[in-house]
Amino acid sequence: MKMKIKAIAVNTFKESARNKMFYLLVFFGILFALSSKLISFLTLGDAIKVLKDTGLAAINFFCVLIAIFTGINLVYKEIEKKTVFNILSKPVSRDQFIIGKFLGLALTMLTALAAMAGIFFLFVALSGGGFDLKIILYFFMLFLELLVIVAISLLFSSFTTPILSFIFTVSLYLIGHIMWTFNEFKLILRVPFWKYFTQALYYLLPNLDKFNIKNEVVMNTALNPWTIFFSVLYALAYILALLAVTILIFRKRDFQ
Amino acid sequence: MKALEIKDLKKTFHSNFLFKKYRVLKGINLNVEKGEIYGFLGPNGAGKTTTIKCILGLLFPDQGEILIDGQPAAAVASRCRIGFLPENPYFYDYLSARELLFFSASLFNLTAAEVRDRVAALIHQVGLSGHQDLKLRKFSKGMIQRLGLAQALIHNPDFLILDEPFSGLDPIGRKDLRTIILSLREQGKTIFFSSHILQDMEMMVDRVGIILNGSMRREGKLSELISRSTQYYEIICSHIAEKELAKIQANFACRDGQYSITLASDSDINQVVESIIHNNGRIVAVNQVKMTLEDIFFNEMGPSRPATTGPHRPATTGDSR
Structure with a gap:
């Protein structure tokens, strides 16, 4: 069983890694991250802070792009081009297929992030920022966020078209970064139904801000280890829940 | 012993709009004996591919029973014995033929030595020697069909299901494929193949089933059906x-x-x-x-x-x- 999941994961990684778009996005991620040096020249204040702030934002942006584009395309392409027939007609369960796809995408994201992060980490160090271990923690949290995004896009691509998957995933990504507003609604709303409804959404939708520690890294302020610990637990629970729903949908799907 | 047994198989598709229903299979009954070549004959849209997809668990039947070697076809384990070539197969075009065969083999419980031997033997058997490291995006339709057969045979299955295996092949390709299929029967394998090309059927099959509009019209030994009148x-x-x-x-x-x-x-x-x-x-x-x-x-x-x-x-x- 493990071998089959591994085979599907490795094949998924190969598919992403042999896609020119993947390299292009990684290249631009690195380019924009390094070009933050130019911005730091043009702004007043701590140049290293500006370098970190803009560089990390660039890497974040391009990693999210890669996660969304690879996530929404891979399963859909398997179904559309009927390559899924060749896998599911063999002794491979649908659960194994989805788990293999997710792990393959996770490996893709890890590779993309490692390439961008490694270069940026060295760049900051060489620019006088020293070996800031908080940057590594930032990338770890970003990786968790990317895994959640990949799981969301995988869920949508298991039953809808890439365009709709893109719209849904991007919407959830944007909502996921303003989740605190949902919590504020309970202070504003007076009708109990809407109060409970917004609270339900607050707990149901992905709170991606939990993984954002950029301010602490850039401003070099203290990080609460418990916050990090609960964010990791939250990511794992959320990913497992998303994969479970994806598997349930995929189990019932007819491949016409 | 029957290699495949289908009893009262029914399948309905639903249109996305207006909830219109299409009864694609209307109670298919079919038996394939071990060691025979069974031709599943019908025009386009008769329900051949739908039946095959139900056998392989790609579609869920509304009603009916499918047994492979006496075991329910829905079980993942029953697919260990089956090799499948889909109609107009499409494979990952970023892989080479050798990589695709290694990937297919990795989905079965084969040892590394078995995989190496099978891949080398099959590349030779289907006539792809010299092309094994070429990316599939550069393959012709005939070469893809040959590779499709190789991946279906990678785990040396007892039972082969081939969906329209002759479509898109030139006369040489068709002759080669016929030779391979007949040699597989010699090895004792059961072959179930669908086609709407009558000449190919007539040249190879032991028994034939004719499906029209989702219903089995006739089934029997080809020699009996033909010599009856x-x-x-x-x-x-x-x-x-x-x-x-x-x-x-x-x-x-x-x-x-x-x-x-x-x-x-x-x-x-x-x-x-x-x-x-x-x-x-x-x-x-x-x-x-x-x-x-x-x-x-x-x-x-x-x-x-x-x-x-x-x-x-x-x-x-x-x-x-």
Whole structure:
């Protein structure tokens, strides 16, 4: 069983890694991250802070792009081009297929992030920022966020078209970064139904801000280890829940 | 022992709009014996691929039972014994033939040595030697079909399901594929293949099932279906004047200086032959024309069938002028 999941994961990684778009996005991620040096020249204040702030934002942006584009395309392409027939007609369960796809995408994201992060980490160090271990923690949290995004896009691509998957995933990504507003609604709303409804959404939708520690890294302020610990637990629970729903949908799907 | 048993298989598709239902399979019953080549014959849209997808668990039947080697087909383990070649197969075009076969093999419980041996043997068997490291995006349709067969055989299955394996192949490719399929039968494998190409069916299958509009119309041994009825008798003669021939038999046709006389039964053969010889004519051949698979197929199709224009069928209306 493990071998089959591994085979599907490795094949998924190969598919992403042999896609020119993947390299292009990684290249631009690195380019924009390094070009933050130019911005730091043009702004007043701590140049290293500006370098970190803009560089990390660039890497974040391009990693999210890669996660969304690879996530929404891979399963859909398997179904559309009927390559899924060749896998599911063999002794491979649908659960194994989805788990293999997710792990393959996770490996893709890890590779993309490692390439961008490694270069940026060295760049900051060489620019006088020293070996800031908080940057590594930032990338770890970003990786968790990317895994959640990949799981969301995988869920949508298991039953809808890439365009709709893109719209849904991007919407959830944007909502996921303003989740605190949902919590504020309970202070504003007076009708109990809407109060409970917004609270339900607050707990149901992905709170991606939990993984954002950029301010602490850039401003070099203290990080609460418990916050990090609960964010990791939250990511794992959320990913497992998303994969479970994806598997349930995929189990019932007819491949016409 | 049956390799495949299908009982009362029903499947309905739902249109996305207006919730319209399409009954694609209306109670299919079918049996495939071990070691035989079973031809699943039907026109486009008859339900062949839907049946195959139900066997492989790609579609969930509304009703019915599918057993492979006596085990429910829905179980993942039952697919260990099956090799499948889909219709117009498409594989990951970023892989090479060798990589695809290694990937296919990794989905079975094979040892590394077995995988290496099988991949090397199959690349040779399907005629892809020299192309094993070429990316699949550079493969022709025929090469993809050969590779599809190789990936279906990677785990040396007992039972092969081939969906329209001859579609898109040139005559050489078709002959090669026929040879491979027949050699697989020699090895004791069971082969179930769907097609709407009658010539290929007739040349290979032991038994045939005809499906039309989601229902099985006929099933049986090809030899029995074909020999069950003689369609007509044909006498071919030459060196006789048309006037004389018209006196003997009104229904004849002229082709390349020879005359073809069609008789509905064998009772008049002797008399007609004697009369031709008596008129200094020469008998070239006396043929018993039996039903072909094509005739059986079109008979089953009923009034909606297209006009039969097979080259084997001589004109039976007499006047050649």
